[in-house]
Amino acid sequence: MMPAAPANFSKPLITIQPGKRWPTLQWRELWAYRELIYFLTWRDVKVRYKQTLLGGAWAILQPLLTMIIFTLLFGRLAGFESHTGGVPYPVFAFAGLLPWTFFSNAITTSGNSLINSVNLITKVYFPRMIIPGAAVTAGLVDFAIGFVLLIALMFYYQMTPGWSLLLLPFLVLLTTLLAVAVGMWLSALNVKYRDVRFAIPFVVQIWMFLSPIIYPTTLIPQKLRVAFLLNPMTGIVDGYRAALFGKPINWIELAISTVITSFAFVYASFFFRRMERGFADII
Amino acid sequence: MTAIIQVTKLSKEYRIGRREAAYGTLRESLVRALRNPLQTLGGRAAANEKLWALKDVSVNVEPGEVVGVIGRNGAGKSTFLKILSRITEPTSGRIDLYGRVGSLLEVGTGFHPELTGRENIYLSGALLGMKRAEIQRKFDEIVEFAELEKFLDTTVKYYSSGMYMRLAFAVAAHLEPEILLVDEVLAVGDAAFQKKCLGKMRDVANHGRTVLFVSHNMTAVNQLCSRCLLIADGRLVMNGKTADVVAAYLQAGSGGGAESVWQDLRRAPGNENIKLHAVRVKSHGVIKSEVDIDKEVEVEVEFWNRRPGARNLCVTIYLLDSNGTVVLSTGNTPAANALPEEWFDKPHPEGLFRAICTLPANFLNEGLYYITVYVVTLGPLAVEVEAPHVLSFRVFDTGVLREAGGGGNWPGVVRVRLPWTTELVAPQAIPSAPEQQIAVELKD
Structure with missing residues (x-):
């Protein structure tokens, strides 16, 4: 074992004081703990499908089965398949379901991540944002697996994406940011009010019906369109479809989503940092 | 340096007492806000008790x-x-x-x-x-x-x-x-x-x-x-x-000796199920921090059970000597109790319980002893109360073992009177027989 370096700092390395009213966002510290983000993500990925028969196949089965049900129910019965702008309904639904499944799983696990980590929060220090954050990034692996099936579907229906596909990384980033924002907000609230745990499934369900997952945005009456666009998932899901199917991108829609997502992220970060102080005491 | x-x-500072205030549901917060809007607006900290943990x-x-x-x-x-x-x-x-x-x-x-x-x-x-x-x-x-x-x-x-x-x-x-x-x-x-x-x-x-x-x-x-x-x-x-x-x-830390009582439940060792109320050392029914070596010592543990119907509760006592070595541990389970155990697996109603353990006379050595108390639920084990070194008492040598030929200190953690028998086996001087002869005798 190496002898510890003598403490020859002229300035203290760490100063502990009661928190200020307006906390900082501690980006530098998050950067210092980047390896921990990786390890917690890796843990969640490793553990998720442990002791399951089908393992990682669930990452494909989840959106696939939902897609089949939706195709039968909404595509055929409700007749949405004639409004997709020429895109076969299964691909249309799947392209929406893929980011949606990622997003909804991410906010569900992320929203419950803090209260499921009591043993960490009360026993060891690290920037708490890492917990809901890693819960989201762990979902990216499933997201990537799901894309493989999407490519297969598009190949089957002989669809070729265009240059707009280059927008995809940005869309993934935007979805992740939004999921982290919502996840941080829900998880912090969950520490104080355990109602959140029960409310999350309903929020997810309602949010899905308010987003253009099973139907195209064009079906929304013009009067309601503005309100509809305030949902950042609208621009994101439409963006995915446009990018994948080579359709023109609605830049205004996407810009609205980006602005709202950024606001949500900043707000949630500050909210989280303010709530964070009490975590160890009230969890 | x-x-x-x-x-x-x-x-x-911790806010305690009304636990739900910190850890409640949204409904409780809303109800509180509706019932008591002024207080809520004026900071509801007033409603909570505070405790300086440090x-x-x-x-x-x-x-x-x-x-x-x-x-x-x-x-x-x-x-x-x-x-x-x-x-x-x-x-x-x-x-x-x-x-x-x-x-x-x-x-x-x-x-x-x-x-x-x-x-x-x-x-x-x-x-x-x-x-x-x-x-x-x-x-x-x-x-x-x-x-x-x-x-x-x-x-x-x-x-x-x-x-x-x-x-x-x-x-x-x-x-x-x-x-x-x-x-x-x-x-x-x-x-x-x-x-x-x-x-x-x-x-x-x-x-x-x-x-x-x-x-x-x-x-x-x-x-x-x-x-x-x-x-x-x-x-x-x-x-x-x-x-x-x-x-x-x-x-x-041992409360100056033979009795520790927690009137303030918030400070009492324990959890939401069990709270310790008092631990005492008695000799012949009197609280004593100095007990005679030839007298029985009663260790009395009082605890509040706050969970009606609790079963398999066991009060465990560790007796430690002045070096911190555990001399013995004992508990009121049916197996460990020398008397028939009345309560252990029966449902305990809410209320104050008292368990008394009697340490025999002429058993401990002279010196200072400490008592650590646990209250646990057995099978599966859950530690409800952990109270290390809650009290101490001193065992005094009254000279009983010195009366006829006993020395001052008897080394050892315990000093027990054990049955000894001594008898005269051969009433004669040591025989000075040659070694060879013994060898011959053994051959026969």
């Missing part, structure tokens, strides 16, 4: 020091470590740390049962603040320390609790921050492994690291720490040489 840890007037603690620690932190349960030791390790924030005051901090508040921080030993070493190491490269470098050392080479790729959920502890401590023991905060982690594991851990801790100390060590194990504190802090009711009441502080703690 400048201090590596500088704590200035550190205080931490009050105006100031202390400096020099680099390379190993400092023990002792005190009774609920005194504020753990709060102190939690603030130092940044798990919770202070209400006021300031701490300056001139080095990296590693804290070990539990064994197996971040262990995941579904991961293998190898994977858990990385995960736990990262959580405790190690870099990946650092873990890789020390990996073999950690595995060797844990003695688990063969089970590295076994899922941890199949480990025995001993194996789990060994692996967990091995990871923690290889942390190399300048400041190490340790909370009672040596209380687990078997004796041999505990010894190994103590050795490792001493190593750490010898390498110039600064260690803050919270423990109820006075033997360990004595062995490891040069200096000790005594915390009582959130205040730093003593700061000095370990031997002096431990002695003061054991004297004062």
Whole structure:
């Protein structure tokens, strides 16, 4: 074992004081703990499908089965398949379901991540944002697996994406940011009010019906369109479809989503940092 | 040399009493806001009781020091470590740390049962603040320390609790921050492994690291720490040489002797199920801190049961001598009770219970003894109350064993009158027979 370096700092390395009213966002510290983000993500990925028969196949089965049900129910019965702008309904639904499944799983696990980590929060220090954050990034692996099936579907229906596909990384980033924002907000609230745990499934369900997952945005009456666009998932899901199917991108829609997502992220970060102080005491 | 840890007037206040205020549901908050809008607007802190878990603690620690932190349960030791390790924030005051901090508040921080030993070493190491490269470098050392080479790729959920502890401590023991905060982690594991851990801790100390060590194990504190802090009711009441502080703690910490009563339930040892009310030492029905060596000693434990219908409650007493060695442990289970046990597996109604254990006369040696009390629920084991060193009493030699030919001190932890028989076997002088003859006799 190496002898510890003598403490020859002229300035203290760490100063502990009661928190200020307006906390900082501690980006530098998050950067210092980047390896921990990786390890917690890796843990969640490793553990998720442990002791399951089908393992990682669930990452494909989840959106696939939902897609089949939706195709039968909404595509055929409700007749949405004639409004997709020429895109076969299964691909249309799947392209929406893929980011949606990622997003909804991410906010569900992320929203419950803090209260499921009591043993960490009360026993060891690290920037708490890492917990809901890693819960989201762990979902990216499933997201990537799901894309493989999407490519297969598009190949089957002989669809070729265009240059707009280059927008995809940005869309993934935007979805992740939004999921982290919502996840941080829900998880912090969950520490104080355990109602959140029960409310999350309903929020997810309602949010899905308010987003253009099973139907195209064009079906929304013009009067309601503005309100509809305030949902950042609208621009994101439409963006995915446009990018994948080579359709023109609605830049205004996407810009609205980006602005709202950024606001949500900043707000949630500050909210989280303010709530964070009490975590160890009230969890 | 400048201090590596500088704590200035550190205080931490908790709101307690109305637990739901901190930990409630949204509905309760809304209902409260509706019922009492003025109070809510004016800050509802007024409705809650407050408790200073820590009050105006100031202390400096020099680099390379190993400092023990002792005190009774609920005194504020753990709060102190939690603030130092940044798990919770202070209400006021300031701490300056001139080095990296590693804290070990539990064994197996971040262990995941579904991961293998190898994977858990990385995960736990990262959580405790190690870099990946650092873990890789020390990996073999950690595995060797844990003695688990063969089970590295076994899922941890199949480990025995001993194996789990060994692996967990091995990871923690290889942390190399300048400041190490340790909370009672040596209380687990078997004796041999505990010894190994103590050795490792001493190593750490010898390498110039600064260690803050919270423990109820006075033997360990004595062995490891040069200096000790005594915390009582959130205040730093003593700061000095370990031997002096431990002695003061054991004297004062045991409530000055033969009786400890907790009128304030908030301060009483225990949890939401059981709260300790009183522990007493009596001799012939009278509370006494000095008992005669030839008299029975009654240890009386009173506790509140707050969970109607609780079963399998067991009051356990550890009797310790002045070195902290456990002389005996006993409990009121049907198997351990010499009398028929009346309550153990029956549903206990809510209320105050009293359990009395009688230590026989002419059993303990003279000297100072301490009592540690546990109340546990058995099968599966849940520790409801843990109250180390709640009281002390002194056993006095009345001279009974000296009356006819007894010496002063009888060495030993216990001094029991045992049945002896002595008889005359051969009433004659030692026969001076030649050795050869004996050999012949044996041949026959």
